[in-house]
Amino acid sequence: MGCSKNLVDSEVLLSQLEKGKFEVMHDSNETDFDAVFINTCGFIHDAKQESIDMILDYAEAKKRGKIDKLYVMGCLSERYQHELEDELPEVDRYFGKFDMKAMVEELKVTYHPEYIYERKITTPSHFAYLKISEGCNRSCSFCAIPKMTGRHKSRTIESLVMEARYLAKKGVKEVLLIAQDLSYYGIDIYGKNRLAELIEKISEVDGIEWIRLHYLYPTKFPMDILPVMRENPKVCKYLDMPLQHIANPVLKNMLRHVTREETEALLAKIREEVPGVVIRTTMLVGFPGETEEDFEELKEFIEEQKFGRLGVFPYSEEDGTYAAEKYKDRLDQETKQERADEIMEVQQYISAELNQQKIGKEFKVIIDREEGDFFVGRTEFDSPEVDGEVLITSEKSLKKGDFVTVKVTGAEDYDLYGELI
Numbered sequence: 001m002g003c004s005k006n007l008v009d010s011e012v013l014l015s016q017l018e019k020g021k022f023e024v025m026h027d028s029n030e031t032d033f034d035a036v037f038i039n040t041c042g043f044i045h046d047a048k049q050e051s052i053d054m055i056l057d058y059a060e061a062k063k064r065g066k067i068d069k070l071y072v073m074g075c076l077s078e079r080y081q082h083e084l085e086d087e088l089p090e091v092d093r094y095f096g097k098f099d100m101k102a103m104v105e106e107l108k109v110t111y112h113p114e115y116i117y118e119r120k121i122t123t124p125s126h127f128a129y130l131k132i133s134e135g136c137n138r139s140c141s142f143c144a145i146p147k148m149t150g151r152h153k154s155r156t157i158e159s160l161v162m163e164a165r166y167l168a169k170k171g172v173k174e175v176l177l178i179a180q181d182l183s184y185y186g187i188d189i190y191g192k193n194r195l196a197e198l199i200e201k202i203s204e205v206d207g208i209e210w211i212r213l214h215y216l217y218p219t220k221f222p223m224d225i226l227p228v229m230r231e232n233p234k235v236c237k238y239l240d241m242p243l244q245h246i247a248n249p250v251l252k253n254m255l256r257h258v259t260r261e262e263t264e265a266l267l268a269k270i271r272e273e274v275p276g277v278v279i280r281t282t283m284l285v286g287f288p289g290e291t292e293e294d295f296e297e298l299k300e301f302i303e304e305q306k307f308g309r310l311g312v313f314p315y316s317e318e319d320g321t322y323a324a325e326k327y328k329d330r331l332d333q334e335t336k337q338e339r340a341d342e343i344m345e346v347q348q349y350i351s352a353e354l355n356q357q358k359i360g361k362e363f364k365v366i367i368d369r370e371e372g373d374f375f376v377g378r379t380e381f382d383s384p385e386v387d388g389e390v391l392i393t394s395e396k397s398l399k400k401g402d403f404v405t406v407k408v409t410g411a412e413d414y415d416l417y418g419e420l421i
Contacts (some may be wrong), residue, residue: 001051002041004129004178004214006074010039011119013073013103018120020109026122035069035107036061040076042148044316051076052088059090071095073103075148097148098134117163124368126401127174127210127384128167132160132198136180138217140244141255141322142287142315145180152184157194161201168207173401174366175202176212176383183216196224203234209403210366212383214240218266219258226273236380237274240309242282246301247294250287253327260301267305278308278381283343286315286336288327295339302346308354309387310347314340348413351388355411362421365390367402377406379416387414394420 014024036058040051055072062070069092077084078097085094095103104111121128135149164175177199179185186194202211211234218241229235245251246260271277283298302310314336317324365377368384374391375398382388392398392406410417
């Protein structure tokens with residue numbers, strides 16, 4: 001359940017159990033298993049509820065004798081283990097987010113930390129996530145993630161390059177660098193940010209053709225990655241940087257430690273240094289104290305900036321956060337959802353406008369799958385599962401993972417149509 005960082009943890013567990021001679025499956029629709037592990041999310045209310053519902057479904061399957069053992073791991077279990085043990089005793093054992101050794105040994109399998117980089121890839125074989133760090137040192141007032149993941153812990157460059165080589169040998173061509181905060185990479189173990197160096201090292205791995213960056217923070221942004229993005233052909237001109245808001249009073253209450261003026265200067269610098277870059281961002285609406293004026297300022301900012309990709313969340317009050325304890329949640333859920341919908345209406349118009357400008361242009365595209373009459377792929381400006389796709393007509397058969405050149409012939413709000421060159 002939850003984010004791509006959880007997916008990587010699941011892939012490590014699958015690999016460790018497979019080395020112990022278990023037959024393992026990921027997200028199977030079947031229920032006849034010796035053991036089921038549910039990797040939970042604890043991010044926001046809806047995600048937590050989805051995880052609890054999944055636990056209840058498998059607890060019922062266990063009662064019916066469909067499975068023998070039920071285990072729960074991940075962020076929700078890390079944060080609420082004792083409460084879950086009291087409320088859902090049907091689960092055989094709860095594990096925290098970092099209890100990999102205990103999970104493996106629970107099934108009488110020897111834990112092999114030396115092979116931790118060897119993951120059982122559950123994504124399509126041509127792309128994979130590479131988690132470069134755990135935890136977060138930021139103190140955003142709305143976010144409970146640091147309470148579950150702890151402080152920032154970078155992995156070494158050497159271990160990450162080793163894992164990238166392993167992924168490449170497995171057929172991976174696109175690597176998505178993920179962390180709670182890429183922009184803090186290396187500071188804890190090297191004394192300075194070394195994200196740019198890490199990107200360069202991974203780009204030297206034979207077989208890796210695209211490197212994509214997810215989740216950078218605008219405060220203390222690592223400016224030395226911009227020349228790498230501009231000059232290294234393997235680095236996608238794509239930057240995922242959740243901004244959350246733009247009105248200074250809201251940013252201050254969110255403890256983002258950045259102002260509108262600083263944000264606008266950073267965006268201008270990124271676009272100047274990396275021509276053609278597509279910036280993906282995420283906004284949070286309905287934060288306690290967000291006035292109608294603050295919300296209108298956010299809408300106008302989005303209209304001005306014309307982000308290539310944008311997502312939005314209504315504010316969810318999370319137990320134990322600074323915002324939950326200090327600020328009263330003054331807006332009802334209906335108002336928060338209405339504001340989120342308004343933002344997405346603005347972004348839908350922007351996305352449609354930007355897509356229309358691509359008609360007649362040619363793009364390098366990676367093929368993800370065949371679907372109906374189309375081969376479906378993505379440009380370097382689109383991340384899997386969250387962004388738009390290119391629907392391609394071709395008399396020639398295309399395989400997953402192929403890189404092809406496509407001329408755009410049509411556009412919808414988020415997706416493109418094209419023909420093979």
